[in-house]
Amino acid sequence: MSYYATGNPSEPNYTALGGADDWGITDDSQWNCDATGANAVQDLPVPDNTQPGLAKSPFAASCTQAAAVNHNIVGKPNLFNAITAAGLTWRTYSESMNPGQDFRTDSVADAAVTAKDNVYAPGTLGGNTAAVGDATLTLPLPAGLYKTKHHPGMAYQNVRSAPEWKHSNRTMGGGQWDAALKSSTDYAIPAGYDYDQLGTDLASGKVGNLNFLMPDQCDDMHGISVKGTGGVGTASDCASVANNVSATAVSPIITRGDNYVDYTVKRIQASALWQNPHKRVAIVLMFDEGSATSGFNSCCGWNVSNSTVANPVRQNADGTWTVDASINNYTKGNRGHGESIFGILTNQADAPKGVSDSDAYSHFSFVRTLQDMFQLADPAVDGSYMNRSKYTEAFIAQNIMNLPEYAGRRTRTSTACGRSTMPS
Numbered sequence: 001m002s003y004y005a006t007g008n009p010s011e012p013n014y015t016a017l018g019g020a021d022d023w024g025i026t027d028d029s030q031w032n033c034d035a036t037g038a039n040a041v042q043d044l045p046v047p048d049n050t051q052p053g054l055a056k057s058p059f060a061a062s063c064t065q066a067a068a069v070n071h072n073i074v075g076k077p078n079l080f081n082a083i084t085a086a087g088l089t090w091r092t093y094s095e096s097m098n099p100g101q102d103f104r105t106d107s108v109a110d111a112a113v114t115a116k117d118n119v120y121a122p123g124t125l126g127g128n129t130a131a132v133g134d135a136t137l138t139l140p141l142p143a144g145l146y147k148t149k150h151h152p153g154m155a156y157q158n159v160r161s162a163p164e165w166k167h168s169n170r171t172m173g174g175g176q177w178d179a180a181l182k183s184s185t186d187y188a189i190p191a192g193y194d195y196d197q198l199g200t201d202l203a204s205g206k207v208g209n210l211n212f213l214m215p216d217q218c219d220d221m222h223g224i225s226v227k228g229t230g231g232v233g234t235a236s237d238c239a240s241v242a243n244n245v246s247a248t249a250v251s252p253i254i255t256r257g258d259n260y261v262d263y264t265v266k267r268i269q270a271s272a273l274w275q276n277p278h279k280r281v282a283i284v285l286m287f288d289e290g291s292a293t294s295g296f297n298s299c300c301g302w303n304v305s306n307s308t309v310a311n312p313v314r315q316n317a318d319g320t321w322t323v324d325a326s327i328n329n330y331t332k333g334n335r336g337h338g339e340s341i342f343g344i345l346t347n348q349a350d351a352p353k354g355v356s357d358s359d360a361y362s363h364f365s366f367v368r369t370l371q372d373m374f375q376l377a378d379p380a381v382d383g384s385y386m387n388r389s390k391y392t393e394a395f396i397a398q399n400i401m402n403l404p405e406y407a408g409r410r411t412r413t414s415t416a417c418g419r420s421t422m423p424s
Contacts, residue, residue, distance in 0.1 A: 001357040003342035004299045005290030006364060006388075010222070011071075011149040012333055013288035013363060017212075018152035018159070019078035020367035020389035021312065024069050024333040028149040031104070031160075033063035035072035038326070042074070043160055047102045069329045073155045077386035079367060080159040080168075082376045083210055089164075091208035092153065093172035093198040096145035096216035099181060099189040103169040104160060107146040113180045114138050117228065118237050120252060127249030137231025141177045142224060145216035150288075152212050168208065170197035174263055175216055202271040209374065213264065221257035261285065265345065274347045283345040284366075292338030299336065299360040307331060310405035315383055321402045334388065336362070364388045 007013055011029070012022035035041045063071075083090045098107045119133035153159040173196025175181075181195060194200055201207045217224050218238035226235035237252035265283060268274055274281050310331045314324040342361075368389035371377040377384040382395035400406050 001342075002299065002360045003286075003340055003365075004360060004362045005288065005292075005337040005340045006334060006362050008289040008292070008335075008337035010288045011155075013337075014150055014152045015073070015155045016334075016363040016388070017288075017367065018080065018154075018156060019073070019076060019387055020364045020385070021076070021387035022333040023073050023076070023155070023327055024330040025065075025071055025155070026069070026332050026335075027065040028147075029063045029065055029071055031071050031148060031154050033065070033071040034068045034328070035070055039070045039072050039074045039157075041072055042157055043104070047104050069332060070327070071155055072157055074157045076156065076158075078153065078156045078159060079210065079370060079376075079386075080153045080156065081162065082371070082386065083208075083374060084162065084164060086374060086376055088210070088374060089168070089208040091168050091170055091201070091211045092151060093170050093211065093213045094146050094151070094216075095172045095214065095219060096141075096175040096177060096181075097171050098146075099184055099193050099195070101146075103151070103166075104148060104154070106144050106148055109143040110141040110181075110184055113141040113177050113184050114228075115141075115176045115180055117231060117235055118176065118252075118256065120236070120255065125249040125252060125255050132252055133236035134231035137228045137233070137235070139176070139226050139228035139235050141181070142226045144224060145175070145177075145218065146214075147217060150214050150217075150220070150222075170201070171195055172198040172213060172215075172264075174219070174260060176218065199267065202267060202273065205271075205273050207273065210370065215257070215260050215264075218253070219257060219260035221253050223253050269345075269347075277347065277349065279347070281347045285341070285343040285345070286366075287340045287342075290336070290338035290340040292336070299362065307405035309407065310334070310403075312387065313399060313402050321383075321399050323402060323404060364391070 005013055006016040007022050007026060009028050011027065012025045015025055016022045032041045032046075080090050092103075094103070096107060097103075098110065101107060115138075116135060117133045117137035117139055119131060119135050120128065121131055122129055125132060148154045159165065171194060178195055182189070198207075198213070214220070218226070218235070223239045226238045227233060228235065237256040239253065265285075268281075268283060273279055308331050312324045312327065312330065313321045315321055364387075367387075368377075368385055371385055371389065372379060377386070382390045382392050382398075384390075396403060396406065
């Protein structure tokens with residue numbers, strides 16, 4: 001099958017994974033950017049540096065989008081609230097957190113927490129003729145290993161202010177600085193702090209019904225520059241360029257990301273939960289943005305032809321649909337960003353394999369599938385699905401008079417392609 005990203009860069013894709021819409025977001029700005037009026041931040045308390053664990057993490061908006069686009073989504077349906085309302089549980093597991101930090105803030109640097117550079121032997125990267133990395137290089141914990149832009153629930157005010165927010169956000173181990181974080185001096189480490197709640201929850205079987213796992217920016221192939229002391233100066237595998245790597249070799253950050261995925265998948269597959277065939281468990285491997293080389297593009301008719309008039313629709317009490325024009329600069333989002341990698345592993349031995357599907361899918365399709373899996377919507381009623389996950393061909397055809405982005409197509413068949421659900 002073909003699987004498409006819904007935007008570029010990272011943040012709009014994660015927001016779409018959390019609720020099947022990016023709400024016009026086209027950058028990685030912090031979640032409280034341009035949050036005013038009806039969309040004002042309602043978190044109590046808002047993160048500030050008087051709270052435990054935040055002494056060196058002053059919280060201020062860092063906004064890069066030229067036109068004002070609200071990043072704090074208020075009152076819109078999302079998977080997290082829907083899962084909770086159904087009596088189910090969700091978790092997010094994030095790697096390389098500062099001990100005790102607020103999940104609503106990016107992680108900060110800690111010079112006292114260090115790790116050695118990773119070294120790759122000749123041939124490890126599929127073409128490197130010399131070793132890559134420097135065992136004498138010491139790397140301090142950099143800022144921004146954990147980024148709020150990579151959290152699929154972060155933009156939704158109703159998720160951040162939900163009673164289960166703190167309980168449901170958790171840590172994930174396997175990071176380069178994990179061992180040294182336990183001796184951090186920049187934070188008052190909470191008593192009994194668990195640096196790898198994913199491992200703990202896998203051992204106890206207490207993971208959520210829906211779990212999002214987010215590696216840090218070195219392990220997710222995103223990349224940042226980490227400068228150290230005592231060697232060549234820069235981490236071998238946390239940026240796209242490394243010393244001693246030929247043009248034909250695999251980039252070290254890709255190998256590092258592959259290794260982390262392998263490590264994480266094997267940990268899940270070793271758990272009693274996975275090995276119990278009576279428990280239906282699946283692992284979905286995916287990227288955020290896609291592989292477009294220029295501009296924005298999509299597969300399935302959302303925000304068609306780079307529309308300048310698109311708006312979501314909302315259902316009225318009498319069942320009719322009208323345009324919801326309350327989202328500032330909504331037309332900037334939902335443009336797509338080409339095909340993206342998507343794969344599924346399951347613990348069910350009799351699950352179908354080698355299925356070929358000619359339809360095109362997206363993050364919106366994935367959210368719709370999750371709604372079907374957890375019975376959060378009615379498959380017979382497209383309007384029961386949240387946000388853009390309701391936009392099947394049938395829904396567009398039935399509501400085309402209310403969809404401003406289809407204003408020039410109301411006399412002919414919709415061009416939306418493919419079903420909105422993926423095979424289950």
